[in-house]
Amino acid sequence: MAQGWRGKEAIEMATTTGVSKEEFKNAKLYKSVHGIDMEEFYTSGHRTCQGCESALVMRDFVKASGPRTVVTGATGCMYVANTSYMTTPWVVPWMHTQLGGGGASAVGMAAGLRALMRKGKIPDEKINVINFSGDLGGGDMGLGGISGALQTDYDMLIIIYDNESAANTDIQATNMTPWGAQTTFTPTGSKKRIMHDKWKKNVAPMLAIGHPNCKYVATACATFPPMDYMNKVKKALSIGGPTLIHTMDPCPKGWDYHPRYSGDLGQLAIKTGIFPLYEIIKGEVNYTYDARKTKRVPVREYLEKQGRFSHFIEDDFEFVQSRVDEMWNDWEIPGVAPIKGWLSVRR
Amino acid sequence: MSGSSRGTKSEAVSTAEMEKSVLRLEVNYRGIFQKSLAYRITNDLVYAAHSEGKTAFSNGRYSDDPQRNGVPCANFAFFSDALSEDDLEAVASASMDIDRANVVVVLDDTMVKGLEPWGHYGIRPINEKVIPGGTLLIVSRRKPEELIRHLEKKTFDYNIAILPGDQSFAGLWYYRDDATDVRTIAAVARVAPEIVGIHSVEEYVKKKYNDAAKVKSLQEAYDSVVVREVKQSEGIAWPHSKPKLPSWDSFDEGIVVKSVERGFTLGPRGQNRNPNFKRGTSKTQRPVIRFDTCIKCTLCWYDCPDECFDPTADGLYDVNYEYCTGCGRCAQVCPVDDCIVMVDDLNFEDNSSPWEMYKRDAEGYVKWLEEKKGKVRFMPSPVTGKGVRHTEIKAAVPFKQDGGN
Ligand SMILES: Cc1ncc(C[n+]2csc(CCOP(=O)(O)OP(=O)(O)O)c2C)c(N)n1
Ligand code: SF4
Ligand code: SF4
Ligand code: SF4
Ligand SMILES: [Mg+2]
Numbered sequence: 027m028a029q030g031w032r033g034k035e036a037i038e039m040a041t042t043t044g045v046s047k048e049e050f051k052n053a054k055l056y057k058s059v060h061g062i063d064m065e066e067f068y069t070s071g072h073r074t075c076q077g078c079e080s081a082l083v084m085r086d087f088v089k090a091s092g093p094r095t096v097v098t099g100a101t102g103c104m105y106v107a108n109t110s111y112m113t114t115p116w117v118v119p120w121m122h123t124q125l126g127g128g129g130a131s132a133v134g135m136a137a138g139l140r141a142l143m144r145k146g147k148i149p150d151e152k153i154n155v156i157n158f159s160g161d162l163g164g165g166d167m168g169l170g171g172i173s174g175a176l177q178t179d180y181d182m183l184i185i186i187y188d189n190e191s192a193a194n195t196d197i198q199a200t201n202m203t204p205w206g207a208q209t210t211f212t213p214t215g216s217k218k219r220i221m222h223d224k225w226k227k228n229v230a231p232m233l234a235i236g237h238p239n240c241k242y243v244a245t246a247c248a249t250f251p252p253m254d255y256m257n258k259v260k261k262a263l264s265i266g267g268p269t270l271i272h273t274m275d276p277c278p279k280g281w282d283y284h285p286r287y288s289g290d291l292g293q294l295a296i297k298t299g300i301f302p303l304y305e306i307i308k309g310e311v312n313y314t315y316d317a318r319k320t321k322r323v324p325v326r327e328y329l330e331k332q333g334r335f336s337h338f339i340e341d342d343f344e345f346v347q348s349r350v351d352e353m354w355n356d357w358e359i360p361g362v363a364p365i366k367g368w369l370s371v372r373r
Numbered sequence: 374m375s376g377s378s379r380g381t382k383s384e385a386v387s388t389a390e391m392e393k394s395v396l397r398l399e400v401n402y403r404g405i406f407q408k409s410l411a412y413r414i415t416n417d418l419v420y421a422a423h424s425e426g427k428t429a430f431s432n433g434r435y436s437d438d439p440q441r442n443g444v445p446c447a448n449f450a451f452f453s454d455a456l457s458e459d460d461l462e463a464v465a466s467a468s469m470d471i472d473r474a475n476v477v478v479v480l481d482d483t484m485v486k487g488l489e490p491w492g493h494y495g496i497r498p499i500n501e502k503v504i505p506g507g508t509l510l511i512v513s514r515r516k517p518e519e520l521i522r523h524l525e526k527k528t529f530d531y532n533i534a535i536l537p538g539d540q541s542f543a544g545l546w547y548y549r550d551d552a553t554d555v556r557t558i559a560a561v562a563r564v565a566p567e568i569v570g571i572h573s574v575e576e577y578v579k580k581k582y583n584d585a586a587k588v589k590s591l592q593e594a595y596d597s598v599v600v601r602e603v604k605q606s607e608g609i610a611w612p613h614s615k616p617k618l619p620s621w622d623s624f625d626e627g628i629v630v631k632s633v634e635r636g637f638t639l640g641p642r643g644q645n646r647n648p649n650f651k652r653g654t655s656k657t658q659r660p661v662i663r664f665d666t667c668i669k670c671t672l673c674w675y676d677c678p679d680e681c682f683d684p685t686a687d688g689l690y691d692v693n694y695e696y697c698t699g700c701g702r703c704a705q706v707c708p709v710d711d712c713i714v715m716v717d718d719l720n721f722e723d724n725s726s727p728w729e730m731y732k733r734d735a736e737g738y739v740k741w742l743e744e745k746k747g748k749v750r751f752m753p754s755p756v757t758g759k760g761v762r763h764t765e766i767k768a769a770v771p772f773k774q775d776g777g778n
Binding site: 112336 | 684
């Protein structure tokens with residue numbers, strides 16, 4: 027049954043997240059949900075799970091970038107589920123690359139296009155080059171390649187779509203899997219309740235801080251707030267050079283919740299502050315949902331809706347809450363960079 | 374096959390001869406949230422058959438992996454009272470899929486509408502593999518007749534058996550044990566005692582679970598199964614053709630998959646979609662839409678991860694049920710009360726455009742729709758294995774002559 031407030035509030039939020047910065051005046055940002063392009067370039071007929079948010083990450087980036095786009099995709103759900111026996115939902119050209127090959131494949135594609143245009147073999151026009159890699163493929167294995175790509179001068183966008191596990195191979199822990207989550211590598215047991223005892227890797231800030239030439243790094247959730255992610259794609263593509271977006275993708279299979287609630291969980295990830303939403307434009311952090319100013323929803327409301335945390339006891343909820351509080355209250359750049367949070371100068 | 378160096382007891386016997394003692398069972402289930410359940414069923418049947426001195430083994434359909442929520446999947450189990458393990462494996466397990474089964478189990482009754490587990494498979498009938506005199510065993514609250522009307526007409530008689538029960542979505546990390554596993558095993562013993570007898574099942578379950586409630590549910594299930602013969606005259610001419618798989622020599626150079634041709638216009642079926650793989654057979658429920666109360670907010674269209682909504686010229690969003698997976702996201706995000714509601718897919722005859730029906734006769738459409746919806750609303754728990762909440766509404770939202778704006 028309809029949840030009323032969720033939809034209404036989402037519409038309001040969609041129109042209030044600032045979209046008209048001078049530097050993005052050529053980005054053709056969406057100003058209202060009714061202005062979003064209707065045509066699909068990633069369309070129906072894919073073998074993703076019911077309710078899969080990562081599928082929306084695909085659909086929306088190519089909607090925002092338009093038909094003059096070429097895509098490379100690393101191995102993972104978004105490759106395998108989208109190539110069900112010699113079929114595809116892609117309308118735009120798309121190429122598969124190796125699990126850790128996202129950065130290199132995007133550089134290769136951008137370099138190839140530039141060379142063909144210079145030699146006059148294809149018309150000189152703006153063609154968007156976009157790579158998507160999963161949290162394992164991009165955030166762990168492919169980090170070196172992405173780092174290399176971010177130091178080039180090619181125009182391209184790399185999207186790390188983060189479903190918080192190696193989902194395609196049936197949910198193994200990655201370094202982006204949140205603390206305490208059950209995966210096939212980290213089941214709960216009677217001797218050890220918490221098998222995954224690492225805190226999630228902070229990948230977007232790490233790439234932003236380490237690559238000062240990169241003009242745009244952002245985090246996003248495909249469906250919340252509406253348009254936010256698509257406008258970030260437009261900003262990344264219009265600012266030029268290599269850019270990066272890290273998306274938070276609720277995954278009904280791996281997180282073990284009913285597919286109906288993917289949108290709610292994305293929303294809760296942001297409202298609890300566990301996944302901060304921001305963009306870093308030429309070194310300046312701009313919160314697109316400012317969890318410092320809004321009353322954060324307790325993380326328990328997010329965690330208890332997922333079977334992967336069904337083994338949590340009171341202490342666990344409190345621990346996660348304390349880490350999220352620390353991130354927003356103590357970090358030098360709240361939610362982004364933990365300079366004061368856990369790094370300090372030795373005395 | 375015969376004369377295997379592993380010293381089988383049937384040397385010099387032909388495959389056809391060995392085949393005679395083999396019994397096959399298929400379990401159809403929905404990917405991920407029925408996976409653990411399906412594995413329990415085939416594993417337990419195999420162990421119970423072992424206890425009778427039979428040879429038996431089970432496996433999952435290889436090509437289902439990686440599984441995705443809702444996608445139809447299958448497990449198989451093979452039994453023989455004459456063959457050695459080597460011979461049974463040689464006869465039964467060589468192929469990825471099986472082509473016939475003595476018993477076909479179905480854990481979600483909406484699968485009677487057809488199965489399309491992956492691209493180029495086509496929408497195949499659930500009773501495709503049932504052999505003459507074999508049994509289609511369905512967990513369902515429906516009468517046999519309500520299910521038979523969706524089945525393909527066969528060229529021979531066979532049986533349909535109903536085990537009364539709901540679709541059990543047991544979950545992944547959080548597993549809900551509602552005894553559907555042992556109930557189904559008991560039902561198999563009832564319809565095919567030649568696979569395994571009820572006494573062996575009972576003994577096995579007693580030993581494995583040491584749980585009186587489980588044993589009681591299996592005994593109840595055994596008695597509650599309804600069996601009825603399906604005559605070869607019953608059922609429908611199957612409306613979906615079997616596609617021809619592209620073979621290696623019809624591929625383009627390199628590994629090239631043809632993209633979907635670009636194409637979009639406003640209105641029903643206005644967006645080009647992948648013609649060789651539809652996702653409609655993934656759904657247990659479908660979203661039904663009150664176009665008269667819709668406020669045209671775009672959110673159902675925006676949130677649908679399968680791109681099923683077709684924007685129309687009058688600002689509404691038609692839904693293409695051929696591709697809808699039944700996830701329920703549109704119903705969850707819709708800001709208008711009772712405007713999009715998830716309804717049992719078995720209540721519907723076809724996948725035609727609801728918007729066209731609304732345009733032909735708005736009031737008639739709303740009346741039809743409210744009858745399909747009934748008064749009970751289903752709300753799944755966020756953690757799938759924690760079940761579904763049922764609520765009853767007092768009355769339907771009255772028809773709005775001028776639409777929702
Ligand atoms: C080099 C290499 N190692 C392992 C694999 C097996 N493999 C395929 S997909 C996958 C998981 C990828 O995880 P992620 O990048 O997070 O994407 P997801 O599947 O979660 O979408 C793995 C381990 C592979 N294809 N290549
Ligand atoms: S496992 Fe997760 S990311 Fe992969 S298709 Fe399913 S929902 Fe999407
Ligand atoms: S239930 Fe709704 S959101 Fe889900 S696939 Fe069907 S139309 Fe799309
Ligand atoms: S979400 Fe509901 S109100 Fe909004 S466009 Fe869809 S049907 Fe209409
Ligand atoms: Mg992943």
